[in-house]
Amino acid sequence: MLSMRGIGKGFLGVRxxxxxxxxxxxxxxxxxxxxxGAGKSTLMKIICGVHAPDEGTIEIDGRPVxxxxxxxxQRSGIAIIHQEFNLLPERTVAENVFLGREPVRRGLVDxxxxxxxxxxxxxxxxxxxxGPRDTVKxxxxxxxxIVEIVKALSVxxxxxxxxEPSAALAEHEVELLYRLIGRLRDRGVAVVYISHxxxxxxxxxxRVTVLKDGARVTTLPIGEVTSDELIRLMVGRDLGxxxxxxxxxxxxxxxxxxxxxxxxxxxxxxxxxxxxxVGIAGLQGSGRSELAKAIFGAEPFTTGExxxxxxxxxxxxxxxxxxxxxxxxxxxxxxxxxxxxxxxLLVARAVGAGNRGGVRDLLERVRLSPARREQEVRYLxxxxxxxxxxxxxxxxxxxxxxxxxxxxxxxxGAKAAIHGLMRELANDGMAIMMISxxxxxxxxxxxxxxxxxDGRVAGTLxxxxxxxxxxxxAAGEVG
Amino acid sequence: xxxxxRAGRAxxxxxxxxxxxxxxxxxxxxxALFGLVAxxxxxxxxxxxxxxxxxxxxxxxxxSAALGIVAIGQTLAILAGSLDLSVAYLISLASLVAAxxxxxxxxxxxxxxxxxxxxxxxxxxxxGLVITRLQVHAxxxxxxxxxxxxxxxDHLYDGPAGKVxxxxxxxxxxxxxxxxxxxxxxxxxxxxxxxxxxxxxxxxRIYAVGGDEEVxxxxxxxxxxxxxITHVLCSVCAGIAGLLLAARLGAGxxxxxxxxxxxxxxxxxxxxxxxxxxxxxxxxxxTVGGVLLLAVLxxxxxxxxxxxxxxxxxRGAVIVVAVAVYARRGTRRTA
Numbered sequence: 001m002l003s004m005r006g007i008g009k010g011f012l013g014v015r016x017x018x019x020x021x022x023x024x025x026x027x028x029x030x031x032x033x034x035x036x037g038a039g040k041s042t043l044m045k046i047i048c049g050v051h052a053p054d055e056g057t058i059e060i061d062g063r064p065v066x067x068x069x070x071x072x073x074q075r076s077g078i079a080i081i082h083q084e085f086n087l088l089p090e091r092t093v094a095e096n097v098f099l100g101r102e103p104v105r106r107g108l109v110d111x112x113x114x115x116x117x118x119x120x121x122x123x124x125x126x127x128x129x130x131g132p133r134d135t136v137k138x139x140x141x142x143x144x145x146i147v148e149i150v151k152a153l154s155v156x157x158x159x160x161x162x163x164e165p166s167a168a169l170a171e172h173e174v175e176l177l178y179r180l181i182g183r184l185r186d187r188g189v190a191v192v193y194i195s196h197x198x199x200x201x202x203x204x205x206x207r208v209t210v211l212k213d214g215a216r217v218t219t220l221p222i223g224e225v226t227s228d229e230l231i232r233l234m235v236g237r238d239l240g241x242x243x244x245x246x247x248x249x250x251x252x253x254x255x256x257x258x259x260x261x262x263x264x265x266x267x268x269x270x271x272x273x274x275x276x277x278v279g280i281a282g283l284q285g286s287g288r289s290e291l292a293k294a295i296f297g298a299e300p301f302t303t304g305e306x307x308x309x310x311x312x313x314x315x316x317x318x319x320x321x322x323x324x325x326x327x328x329x330x331x332x333x334x335x336x337x338x339x340x341x342x343x344x345l346l347v348a349r350a351v352g353a354g355n356r357g358g359v360r361d362l363l364e365r366v367r368l369s370p371a372r373r374e375q376e377v378r379y380l381x382x383x384x385x386x387x388x389x390x391x392x393x394x395x396x397x398x399x400x401x402x403x404x405x406x407x408x409x410x411x412x413g414a415k416a417a418i419h420g421l422m423r424e425l426a427n428d429g430m431a432i433m434m435i436s437x438x439x440x441x442x443x444x445x446x447x448x449x450x451x452x453x454d455g456r457v458a459g460t461l462x463x464x465x466x467x468x469x470x471x472x473x474a475a476g477e478v479g
Numbered sequence: 480x481x482x483x484x485r486a487g488r489a490x491x492x493x494x495x496x497x498x499x500x501x502x503x504x505x506x507x508x509x510x511a512l513f514g515l516v517a518x519x520x521x522x523x524x525x526x527x528x529x530x531x532x533x534x535x536x537x538x539x540x541x542x543s544a545a546l547g548i549v550a551i552g553q554t555l556a557i558l559a560g561s562l563d564l565s566v567a568y569l570i571s572l573a574s575l576v577a578a579x580x581x582x583x584x585x586x587x588x589x590x591x592x593x594x595x596x597x598x599x600x601x602x603x604x605x606x607g608l609v610i611t612r613l614q615v616h617a618x619x620x621x622x623x624x625x626x627x628x629x630x631x632x633d634h635l636y637d638g639p640a641g642k643v644x645x646x647x648x649x650x651x652x653x654x655x656x657x658x659x660x661x662x663x664x665x666x667x668x669x670x671x672x673x674x675x676x677x678x679x680x681x682x683x684r685i686y687a688v689g690g691d692e693e694v695x696x697x698x699x700x701x702x703x704x705x706x707x708i709t710h711v712l713c714s715v716c717a718g719i720a721g722l723l724l725a726a727r728l729g730a731g732x733x734x735x736x737x738x739x740x741x742x743x744x745x746x747x748x749x750x751x752x753x754x755x756x757x758x759x760x761x762x763x764x765x766t767v768g769g770v771l772l773l774a775v776l777x778x779x780x781x782x783x784x785x786x787x788x789x790x791x792x793x794r795g796a797v798i799v800v801a802v803a804v805y806a807r808r809g810t811r812r813t814a
Contacts, residue, residue, distance in 0.1 A: 050697065071699035086697050088690035090760040099687055100698040108678045151698075 383414020504753020552716025573721025689758025
C-alpha cells in the first residue's frame, strides 16, 4: 500500500538519506533496522509528513502523494508513534488521544464521546489501570506509551509507523505490544516497525529492510536471514580510517566505580586508568551519556561506590580533575557567541584555577591558529569548535577526561586530528573515557570497550573486538 | 449495556485521583482570595473601619473590570505559549478611536465600537503574523507593535481628545444593584473565553500549542493559525478594555493604557492565577481570581491609607511568592 522510491534527504548540506526504496503491503509488519544514525528516524519522519524529501516519490495505493504537514499524512491513513513521547503532560488521556481531531457536536467539543471512545480503546487493549480523564503526567512511562498507541489506533490508521515503541516498556508490556501488533496485522493494517532489539524484529516482522549510512542495503523476508547475518548487514563496512597507534600499557587506576547507580544506571563496575582510552558502546538510551554525567557529578550516583571520591556536583567533579566533553557541544559545551579565548577559559575562570596564560600554546598544540583567538566560536567549523571544547578542559590538565561523541558532526580531517590529540593526552598520562555511536571509531581508538545495555554493563571487550561482537552485546543477542 | 458500564467506569476512574483538583491553581488562588478578604476585614476592623462596604465592593469590581478584560485576552495568548506587551498602547489607541468617532453623538456609538474592534483585530493579526511568519519572539514582536502604536498616538495627540456621549458613559459608571455594568462586561468576556477554552476545538488547540508546539504540530495541528487567532482575540480584549476606559473618562486619552500599566499588570494577574508563563497550563478562572486578588489588595491598602510604595512592594512580593508556590507544586507532582 505504501511505496517509496529513491528517497533522498539532507540537512544543512549533510546527506542523511539517499536513494532509499521502501515498499510496505497491507497486513504486513515491516521492520526497518540499522545502526544509530543510519537514517531510520528521518525516513519515518518523511513517511508521516514531518519532513519533505529532497528527492524521490511516495505513493499510497498507487497514487503519488506529497505531504507538506503531518495532518496530510494523517488524512491518508498514516499514524506514527514517535521515539520521543509526543504527549501533553498537563492534559488528560482523552484530550491527548484526540489532540487535533477532537470530535465535535454542534460546533462544540464532545467530551463525552471523546472519553467514551478512549475508554473503549483502553478496554480493547485490556488496560484497566487508568482512565480517559487521568492527567498524562501522573502516569508512569509505560502507560504513557499505551496512550501513544491508543492515539495512533484512534486515527483508524491503515499504516502505523512505530519508532522504537518498546524502548520504554517492561517485559510484560512488550508482550501486550506484540498482541496489539498481531491484532492490527489481522485487521489489514500495515505496520512499519523500527527497533534496535533484534529479538523483536524476528518475533514480529514479516520482512526486514536494512539501512546503513543513509542508504538501503537490502530488503529480505525475515525467514531468509539470521540474527548474525542481519548484524553483519547493518555494520559491515571497511575500516577506512586510520587510527593513532595504541600506547604500551595502562598506568595507575585514576577512577573506579563499584556497583554504582542512579535513576538511569545500575550496578556499574568500571575502572579508568592513566594512559588508557576506554570506549563506551551501547545503543541510544542504554545509559552512555548518563554514565559520563554521573561520573562528572552532573547527575550524581546515588548508590554504590566511586573512588577516589564521588562528586555531588559539577564543581566537585571539576575539582577532582574530571573533565566532560559533552555530546552536544553547541548546547552544553560552548558559549557560541563568545570568543575562542573566552570559551577556552570558561572552566579555568569558573573554578578559579588552571592555566590561564597558556591559551596560545594550547591552541597551537591543537593546531588552531592563535589568530582566531578573538573570533566568535559560532563562526568556527564543527571540528574546530570541538577542539575548543577539548582545549577548554586542557587548561585544567584533568586527570580524567570523559568524551561523549567527541567527533560527531566533524569532517574527516578534524576527526583524525581529534583522535590524534586524544591519544596524545592519554600518552601524557590522562585517563580517557570515550563514548561513540560510530563503532569503527570506538574500536579503532579504544584500549578496552565496555558495552552498556539498559543502564547496566553488558560486557567488556578487548581492543580490536569486532563490530559484530559489540553489536551483539549492545542489542542483547546472545550467541 | 457495555458502553454505559464502560463509560461509567471511565468516569469513576477519572474521579479516582483524589488530589487531582486540590492541586488546581485556580482553586488555590480563590482560597488565597478568601483568606485575603478575611485578613483585610480583620485589619480594617482593627483600624476602626468597615471593610466590605457597598462602596468598596463596587470599587473592587470597577477597578478590576478593565484589567480583568485585558487579562482574559492575555490568558489566551499566554496559554498558547505567547504573550502580548502591546495591550497598554492598544488600549490608549482604542480609547482615542472610540471617543473621536463618537464625537459626543449617540448615533456614532455603533460605528465607533465596530472601528475599535476592527483596529484591535488588525493589531492582533499583525502581532500573530510577525510571530509566526517572521519567527520573531512574541516578546519582541509585541514590544515592536507597542512602540509603533505609541509613535502614532504620540504624534497625533498630546492630551485627551474626542468626546464620549452620555449614553455610552453609562457603561463606565452605572450599575444594577451592587454590580456595575463594567463588571458584567468583564464576566461576559470571561465566560466566553472559558467556554472557548474548555468546549471548542480551538481551545484544546491553544492548550496543545502552548503545552508543546512540536507535539501539537505532529498531531496535525496547524500551530501558526492557532497563535494568530489567540493574538487577534487578545487584542480584541484590549480594544474592549479601551472602550470601557473611554466610557469612564468621557474621552479618549493617549496615556490611559500605560498609566494603568495594563501590559505588565495583566501578565502578572495571569501568572498570579496559576497559568504557566510558558503556556499550556492554567485557565480563565485563575486569571479572574488573580485580578480580584490584586484589586482586593489595593482596596485594603487604600482603606488603611498605607503609603503607595509599600503597596507596590507587597504586590511584587505576592506575585513572586505565588509563582514560586506553583513551581514547587509542579515539581513535586512530577517527582
